[in-house]
Amino acid sequence: MTLIITIAYLSVLACALFVLLRWPRLRVQGETPVGLLTLIALLFTAGLDMGLVMLPLSEFPVYEADSVYAFSNALAVEFGMWGPLVWLMYFVTTFYFVALEPRLKLFEIGVIKWVYNLTIIATCAFTCYLFMINLPGYAPELSQAAIWLIAIGVIAFAVTSSGDLRFMKWLAIVSTYGFGVLAFAALAVVAFAYSGIGFDALFVNLGLLSNYFAHLPRFATPISDYHEFYLFWWFAWSLMIGQFVARFVSNMPIWQLALSMVFLPAIPIGLWFSVLFIYHQNTIEIPVWLNWFMISVGIVFVINSLDSLIRLYSANLGWTRVALGDRGYYPLHFMLQLALVGAYFFTPFEIHWVGLIVVAIYAAAYGLIVMRRQKLAGL
Secondary structure, eight states, X not given: OHHHHHHHHHHHHHHHHHHHHHOTTOEEOOSSOOOHHHHHHHHHHHHOOTHHXXXXXXXXXHHXXXXXXXXXXXXXXXXXXXXXXXXXXXXXXXXXXXXXXXXXXXXXXXXXXXXXXXXXXXXXXXXXXXXXXXXXXXXXXXXXXXXXXXXXXHHHHHHXXXXXXXXXXXXXXXXXXXXXXXXXXXXHHHHHHXXXXXXHHHHHHHXXXXXXXXXXXXXXXXXXXXXXXXXXXXXXXXXXXXXXXXTTOXXXXXXXXXXHHHHTTHHHHHHHHHHHHHHHHTTOOOOHHHHHHHHHHHHHHHXXXXXXXXXXXXXXXXXXXXXXXHHHHHHHHHHHHHHHHHHHHHSOOOHHHHHHHHHHHHHHHXXXXXXXXXXXXXX
């Protein structure tokens, strides 16, 4: 699998470079164009989940202890797992769906359409599953029954949100700028202030984080089995996030789309990781109220991820609220997601398999693009 994901990831990065060199000034627009801030809100909430909030504190010690990461520091490695190269992959798929798919229509081919949408459904459920298995690390007092009740509530809320585009956009904007980025930034500032350590420590950590860019090529191929898991995870997400975001692009040149998608999300992510690293460095215990605030932010990210993906595959397959009605739409998607979450818990089913299938879709798309390249004439 390592060779497969290496070739796949390098090919996507090469595609990004090709697109930027070939069509830097090409203007693109999606079906439902929105402003730049709303676009980034939708990208940020759809492209991230609770792992951004809840995983770093448990991963810093792993990166420090494992010699395979000794080429850099734990903060830079953590940033590399979520950093600009990942968002560059999202840019490539967004470009494809907004500029090429309307001409090529590869994802309307029966086999590709069904396999692709099954990967969306499976990845959607994995997001909820990952939240459930990480929640006990932040709230050990919760019983397994309580965790399942929270998960059921999250799925129900996400399915409800997915049935109304206006509500979904509102939720994305509010959660990003009202309870997402702003709450995220406030969380970072409050956490930093609570630690009682001067701003020098934050600036030092931002310097440590910049070491990621010095070792950028190392993150283009799997560093370890765990990094390989991340790459498969991002591949599983990449096509669906690209298709989702492409709908909201508003008459932007390609170079601006790339800069917006790659660098704007990196700013709050880098700040948040730098603050958390202060807690890790100084072995500071996070207070209960702040811990639950983190969990709450994580829940909002999970809901946003789920509702965007549910809306995406339901539109692709014709399982929309309009087509099925309320009595068909809500029970179908709720039970489907709940059943797949259970599959992750009680079967050997893994996200690696989903990522591998998505890699195969990429390979098929490359071949079909070459075969149908005449349809891109004049682009």
